[in-house]
Amino acid sequence: MLTASAILTDGLVYAAYLFIVAIGLTLIFGVMKILNVAHGSFYAFGAYGAATAVGIYTNADWPAAIGFLLMLAMGMAIGLVLGIILERGILRLVYGKDEVIIVLVTYATFLILEDVIVLIWGPQSYAAYQPMVSAGNIEIGELVLSNYDIVLVAIAALLAGLAYWALKFTRYGRLLTTVIFDRETAAAFGVNVTLVYTVTFVIGAMLGALGGAVMAPKIAVTLGIGVEVIVLAFAVVAIGGMGSIEGALVGALIVGICRAAAVHLVPQIELFVIYGVMALVLVVRPYGLFVRAQPRKI
Amino acid sequence: MGGRGQLAGGLMFLFAAAAAPLLPDWVVSLVTIAFANALVVLGLVVLWRAGLVSFGQALYYCIGAYAVSLTARWTGFTDAFALVLIGGVAAGLMAVLIGFLLARYREIFFAMLSLALSMILYGVLVKSESLGSTDGFSVATPTFLGYAPHRDALGLALYWLTLGVDAIGAVLVGVYFRSVAGALAAPIRDNEIRVEFLGVSVTSIIHIKVVVAGILGGLGGALAALAIGHVDPNMAYWTTSGGFVFVTILAGAGSVAAAFVGSLVFEAVRSFAFDVMPQLWQMTLGSVLLLTILFLPDGLGSLVARLKRRREAKS
Numbered sequence: 004m005l006t007a008s009a010i011l012t013d014g015l016v017y018a019a020y021l022f023i024v025a026i027g028l029t030l031i032f033g034v035m036k037i038l039n040v041a042h043g044s045f046y047a048f049g050a051y052g053a054a055t056a057v058g059i060y061t062n063a064d065w066p067a068a069i070g071f072l073l074m075l076a077m078g079m080a081i082g083l084v085l086g087i088i089l090e091r092g093i094l095r096l097v098y099g100k101d102e103v104i105i106v107l108v109t110y111a112t113f114l115i116l117e118d119v120i121v122l123i124w125g126p127q128s129y130a131a132y133q134p135m136v137s138a139g140n141i142e143i144g145e146l147v148l149s150n151y152d153i154v155l156v157a158i159a160a161l162l163a164g165l166a167y168w169a170l171k172f173t174r175y176g177r178l179l180t181t182v183i184f185d186r187e188t189a190a191a192f193g194v195n196v197t198l199v200y201t202v203t204f205v206i207g208a209m210l211g212a213l214g215g216a217v218m219a220p221k222i223a224v225t226l227g228i229g230v231e232v233i234v235l236a237f238a239v240v241a242i243g244g245m246g247s248i249e250g251a252l253v254g255a256l257i258v259g260i261c262r263a264a265a266v267h268l269v270p271q272i273e274l275f276v277i278y279g280v281m282a283l284v285l286v287v288r289p290y291g292l293f294v295r296a297q298p299r300k301i
Numbered sequence: 302m303g304g305r306g307q308l309a310g311g312l313m314f315l316f317a318a319a320a321a322p323l324l325p326d327w328v329v330s331l332v333t334i335a336f337a338n339a340l341v342v343l344g345l346v347v348l349w350r351a352g353l354v355s356f357g358q359a360l361y362y363c364i365g366a367y368a369v370s371l372t373a374r375w376t377g378f379t380d381a382f383a384l385v386l387i388g389g390v391a392a393g394l395m396a397v398l399i400g401f402l403l404a405r406y407r408e409i410f411f412a413m414l415s416l417a418l419s420m421i422l423y424g425v426l427v428k429s430e431s432l433g434s435t436d437g438f439s440v441a442t443p444t445f446l447g448y449a450p451h452r453d454a455l456g457l458a459l460y461w462l463t464l465g466v467d468a469i470g471a472v473l474v475g476v477y478f479r480s481v482a483g484a485l486a487a488p489i490r491d492n493e494i495r496v497e498f499l500g501v502s503v504t505s506i507i508h509i510k511v512v513v514a515g516i517l518g519g520l521g522g523a524l525a526a527l528a529i530g531h532v533d534p535n536m537a538y539w540t541t542s543g544g545f546v547f548v549t550i551l552a553g554a555g556s557v558a559a560a561f562v563g564s565l566v567f568e569a570v571r572s573f574a575f576d577v578m579p580q581l582w583q584m585t586l587g588s589v590l591l592l593t594i595l596f597l598p599d600g601l602g603s604l605v606a607r608l609k610r611r612r613e614a615k616s
Contacts, residue, residue, distance in 0.1 A: 038409055096595060102409055103354045107550055108594055110543055114587030121580050234420055234539055241413050274424025278417045285414050286402060 008146055010263045016152040018259025019159035020218055024232055025239040025251040026162060027210030033183050033246025034203040036102055040109040041089060042211045042236060043229030044116035048085055049078035049215025051120060054129035054224040056216075067137040074134065078216025079209045085116075086208025090201050098200075113229070121226065128225030135220040155217060159255075162210070166248050179203065183246065238281040244291025253292060307475065310558055314468050321460050326453060331568055333460045333528045336467050338545070339564035340521035343474055344514030345549040346560050350478075351510060352490030353407065357415030358545050360399075360422050361392035361515045363537035365522030367432070368392070370532045373441040381443035381462055385523040392519020396512045404508040407493075419537050426534035437533025440526050463524050470517060471557045477513065478557070482506050547586065551593050553600015563601060 028042045056077040060070035089112060097108050135151045142148075170176040181189040182199050190196045214232075222228065239258050243250025258277055265276040272279075284292065321329060341362050348355055365388035372387055373379050399418060406414055427435050442455065450458050477483045485506055488496045493503045526532050535541065544567075552563025570589065574582035597603060 038413075093591070100598075101352075103352075103412065104594060104598075106354075106409065106412065107546065108591065110547075111587040111590035111594070114583045114590070116587075118581050118584035118587075126580070230540060234416065237413060238417065238420075241417070245409075271428045272424075274427060275421055276424075278420040278424060281417045282414065282421065285406075285410070285417070289406060289410055 006267050010260065010267050012146065012148060012152075013266065014256075014260035014263035015156055016259075017262055018255040019152075019156040020214070021235060021239050021258055022159045022252055022255035023155075023162060023217065024211065024214035025236045025243075025255055026166060026248060027207035027214070028236045029240045029243070029246055029248060029251045030166075030210070031204055031207035032240065033248075034179060035200055036246075037094070037109065038102070038106045038237075038245070039207070040106060040233055041112040041116060042109075042207070043231075043233035044113050044120075045082055045085060045208045045211030046215040046218075046232045047120055047229035048081045048116070049212030050131075050219040050222070050224045050228060051124050051129065051215075052077040052081040052212065053216035053219035054131040055124075057131040057133055057219070058129075061133050067134060071134050074131075074216050074219070075213065078212045082209035082212030083205060085212070086205035087201070089208070090204040094204070113233075117226075117229065126226060128223050131219040131224055133220070151220065158217060163248075163252055170248070175202070235277065238277055241291055242281055242284045244288075244294030247291065247293035250291055250293035307472075310471065311468075314464060318461060318464050321457055326456060329456050329460050330528065331572060332565065333456070333463050334525060335565045335568035336463045336561065337521050337524035337528055338548070338568070339561045340467060340470055340517045340524070341545050342548045342552065342564050343470060343557065343560040344517035344521075345545055346552070346554045346557075347474065347477070347486075347510050347514050347517070349549055349554045350483075350486035350490070351507060353507070353510070354412050354546060354549075355415040355514065356412040356539060356542050356546060357417070357419030358514065358518050359537050359539070359541035360415070360419035361396060361518030362522035362525070362541065362545075363419070363422060363426070363532075363534070364392045364395055365389060365519030366526035366532045366536050367426075367522075368519070369523045369526045370438060370440040371432075373443075374438070377441075379441050379444045381445050381459070381527060384443060384527065385462070385466060385520060388523025388526070389516050389520040392522065393512060393516040396515020396518075399515070400508040400511040403511055404504045416539055416542065419542060420539060423534050423537040423539075426537060433533070435534060437531060437536075439531050440529075442530075443527050459524075459528050463528070466520055466524060467561065470520065471561070474513070474517075475557050482509060486510070547590055549600075550590065551600060553597075553603055559600060566601070 024042075024046060027045070028039060031037055031039050031042070053074040056074040057070065060073055065073075093108065093112060094105070097105055135149065139150050140147050141150055141153070168176075170180060178189070178194055178199060181192075181194060182196055186196055215228075235258075239254040240251055241254075242257055243252070243254030257280060261276050261280050262273060265273045317332070324332075341358055344361070345355060345358055368388045368391035369384045372384060378384070399415075403411065403414060403418075426432055426437075442449070442451075443459070445458055445462070448458075478486075485496060485501060489503055489506065496503055522536065525536075548563045548567045549560070551567060552559040571582065571586065574585040578585070593600065599606075
């Protein structure tokens with residue numbers, strides 16, 4: 004019983020983390036058809052920015068709540084700047100090329116950004132555990148939960164709700180839906196597709212950086228944290244269906260619960276299980292759970 | 302590549318083989334690694350001509366490498382020729398199996414699924430104590446039909462072995478490119494439904510390509526394992542695959558020779574960048590890749606073609 008509830012809670016927390024990272028990736032893919040490898044860099048930049056923010060507020064001795072907000076703000080600001088630079092400076096040059104070529108462009112960007120991190124923050128690793136500690140723990144029955152983890156799940160739920168509301172009930176969201184459905188027709192009807200692209204990419208970048216920022220207190224912020232995140236986010240997005248937000252949610256839950264179950268029951272297959280599930284889903288539904296197969300064009 | 306190109310390529314190989322004893326050790330080992338990796342790149346070129354990019358070619362690379370080191374470890378059998386063959390066959394068998402699945406996918410889905418499969422192997426290796434876990438293990442010193450060289454002589458022997466395997470691979474892939482199945486790559490890339498209307502099964506052609514690429518990947522991994530003397534799970538990690546894709550784009554899919562030149566340039570740039578600015582070598586690689594895609598979309602190989610065209614226009 005304890006194991007079952009531990010699997011459920013651990014899985015939920017892990018799923019929250021995966022969802023926050025994957026939603027930006029799937030948004031960018033859905034609108035722009037770009038599989039963005041540099042998303043891992045956004046995550047890493049967000050985490051480093053948050054670590055810096057934590058350093059600032061512990062030195063200045065501000066209350067924990069302000070520190071936490073500063074952390075999020077720092078992450079989002081970095082995502083904003085990076086997103087604008089990448090979209091306007093690099094991606095704009097390759098729109099219209101093969102999807103696979105654009106993946107490689109983002110891969111090149113990712114390589115460059117990995118070293119930019121070293122240039123800015125140096126090769127040492129950072130600890131940013133203070134918010135996690137000051138949040139404290141809560142006991143439910145025999146289970147000890149960190150309040151920080153609960154906040155993490157709340158943030159993920161909030162993001163999911165926000166994304167649903169924004170896509171369904173705001174003007175920008177409706178415009179976005181038309182662009183996702185058919186870019187050229189949307190452009191013909193006067194939608195400013197260039198602007199939609201920029202805004203979408205920047206929002207995606209901010210979400211990626213936000214993912215890094217909220218995870219910073221739970222991990223050691225060190226070189227190479229972006230590398231693993233990319234493949235994890237890919238797995239989540241591929242399971243749910245690329246470009247589908249509800250797909251990202253379901254994919255994150257599946258991967259989160261499966262991994263938690265593996266960690267508690269058969270720790271040897273922890274990594275195997277994530278990609279195993281992904282391969283299994285792709286075998287049955289090549290385009291993921293929430294995306295229909297495209298008819299082939301002659 | 303016409304008859305003249307083949308002759309030039311053959312002469313280059315003979316020259317490279319003959320020059321080896323005069324070269325310093327570090328050049329010999331650099332070229333050995335570069336040419337071992339060139340086989341993997343050649344496999345990616347085979348796929349790329351049909352418009353497919355595999356972000357998981359490290360799977361076969363790693364299988365080839367582990368096949369070599371495990372065979373030597375478990376049976377005490379150390380003949381380099383047989384070990385390399387075992388590496389190629391092991392990876393080829395895996396490719397036959399995976400091909401049934403992978404041949405149905407295209408574009409990004411092909412890339413993602415191959416990525417997932419290589420990450421599965423990575424996950425298994427990292428968590429398996431009996432397979433060396435994250436540390437991997439060292440590869441036994443190989444022998445060559447009873448001849449057991451040491452140190453410098455071993456480096457040279459591996460260099461010649463790599464050149465030999467490369468030459469055979471290059472010739473066979475050249476033959477494959479000129480065959481009907483190979484020549485259909487470009488039409489498949491352009492419009493595969495029309496190819497099916499010709500009465501050809503695109504799925505089985507792609508399956509063959511996956512297997513060819515897999516065998517080449519396994520051979521490359523086997524040679525690399527012997528040359529490096531150590532295997533670890535990072536050989537299956539996606540960044541390894543990314544490196545191979547990088548070289549493929551850098552070299553371009555124009556010819557067989559491009560894979561070898563590209564691989565050599567990549568290895569040279571990498572060790573140079575690593576020596577001169579260890580903090581910035583990834584940035585160097587990324588910038589080179591970005592500039593290649595922006596200004597030389599068909600790779601370094603297209604420079605040669607461009608020069609040739611200019612000369613023809615002059616005369």
